[in-house]
Structures are given as C-alpha cells and as structure tokens.
Amino acid sequence: MSDRLWLVVPAAGRGRRMGADRPKQYLPLAGRTVLALTLARLHAAFPGARLCLCLDPEDARFDPAEVPFADWRRVPGGAERADSVRHALAAIADEAEAADPVLVHDVARPCVTVDDLRRLAAAVAEAPAGGLLAAPVADTMKRDDGAGGVRGTEPRAGLWHALTPQGFAFGLLRRALEAGGAAVTDEASAVEALGLAPRLVEGRRDNLKITHPEDLALAEAILAAQGLRVPPHSKDRA
Ligand SMILES: Nc1ccn([C@@H]2O[C@H](COP(=O)(O)OP(=O)(O)OP(=O)(O)O)[C@@H](O)[C@H]2O)c(=O)n1
Ligand SMILES: C[C@](O)(CO)[C@H](O)COP(=O)(O)O
Helix, strand or coil: CCCCCEEEEECCCCCCCCCCCCCHHHCEECCEEHHHHHHHHHHHHCCCCEEEEEECCCCCCCCHHHCCCCCEEEEECCCCHHHHHHHHHHHHCCCCCCCCEEEECCCCCCCCCHHHHHHHHHHHHHCCCCEEEEEECCCCEEEECCCCCEEEEECCCCCEEEEEEEEEEHHHHHHHHHHCCCCCCCHHHHHHCCCCCCEEEECCCCCCCCCCCHHHHHHHHHHHHCCCCCCCCHHHCC
C-alpha cells in the first residue's frame, strides 16, 4: 500500500435524531464546534494528509477557517452517508492511486484519539482487505418481538460495535462502494459484500458517535477526561 494518505470526512448529515436547530456538526462543544474538534484530532494524527470534506451543498454554516489541513477540498454530500463517501472518492479519482490508503471518519466522532487513529492507519497499511476501529459488545443483547417485548437473548460472543475511521486502499473501497447498494451503512460492510474480511482493530469505547441530545454532555466529559487542549480557531492563531 502507498503511504499517501487520504482522509474522507462525511459531514453532510442533518442530525435528525439530535433534533437541534442546526446539523449536529455545528453544535458547540468544548468551546469549538463538533466539526472543528473532529478535524483537529485528525490533523493532530496526520498533519500531512489530504482531506475530502463532504458537506451538504446548501450548507451555509461551514467556515473554511475551521479546517486545519493545507491540502483539502469540499465535496457535495449525497442522500445517504455512503453516497457522500462515493462522491468524495469520485472527486479524488484523478489524483488517487489504487493503493493509496483512504480513512473514512464520521464528523460526529470528535472523541477519537490520536493513538487509535495511528494504530488503525498502521493496521490498514498491512491488511489487504483494510480494517476498522471496533469495540467488543459489553452488554447482554436482546432481540425484540416487534410489539415491545423480548423475543430472545442474542449471543454476544464475537459481536463488535463498528466505529470509525474505517480504512481501505482507494481502488478496493471505490469498487466496493460502487457494488454496494443503498443499505451500506459503513465502508466495511461494502468490502465484506465482496467476500473479504476487513481487520477489526480494537479501539477505545469512548469513540462516541454524537447522535442523540444526551451525547453532547457525554462527549464533553470524554474530551475533558482525555485532557483535551482546545485548538484555537484559525483567526486566533498567531
Ligand atoms: N447524507 C449523509 C448522511 C450522513 N452523513 C455523515 O455520516 C456520519 C454518520 O451519520 P449520522 O450519525 O447518522 O449523522 P446524521 O445523518 O447527521 O444524523 P441522523 O441520522 O440522526 O439524521 C455523520 O458524520 C454525518 O454527517 C453524510 O455525510 N451524508
Ligand atoms: C459508520 C458508522 O459510524 C459505524 O458505526 C455508522 O454506521 C454511521 O451512522 P449511521 O447512523 O448508520 O448513519
């Protein structure tokens, strides 16, 4: 695999489950926005990477000064997360080589650590089918009966929560997402559908995807526990 790293950050979601007055990537968190903190973590891990940021074409809140990368581009998001990632891959197709590693990371996961990011990138470089950060399921798993009751208890052995980033060689990822349909909720599932087995790289359980209103306070507490030093907005940098 080549060592030219691409980062794709899908950030074109509407945050319907959050139910806020704006998409969740623009909500304030630890003195910045969710988007600014996520990009700051990625930049701290990979300052020389090339970034593709997927944004809603009608997004008027985006502030380019929040992007710490020197080499980056804005790409129009699609109807679903996978469509946004497909658009990003199409946008870099003229420049990216098949072996270039691409890490896809949700803008809604600002608590990912630099250590997890780098461990995932290192694992992906060695894994022909790519890989993803993941955390083993820690709770007993119930299956509902469709009427508010329990139909049964599912064995949890071998079950993992899929986190992001998820990383693959550019050529493989593009082929997998082109073959994958509307049901693709993460990159790994598209690669699995090709008959391949992406590597599970155990990541921290606090790599939370901010989804519901209560997740904001959790994310703030996680960032504080991780000893976050809030990166300054570019207009405040010396
Ligand atoms: N059409 C879409 C939908 C989602 N995303 C991104 O994919 C990530 C994971 O999606 P999710 O947590 O579901 O975010 P939203 O779609 O914003 O939330 P909701 O499903 O509650 O509306 C987020 O970073 C989101 O911005 C995207 O780029 N394009
Ligand atoms: C990609 C992902 O973060 C893996 O857990 C997740 O599937 C994205 O969120 P969505 O709610 O499925 O869009």
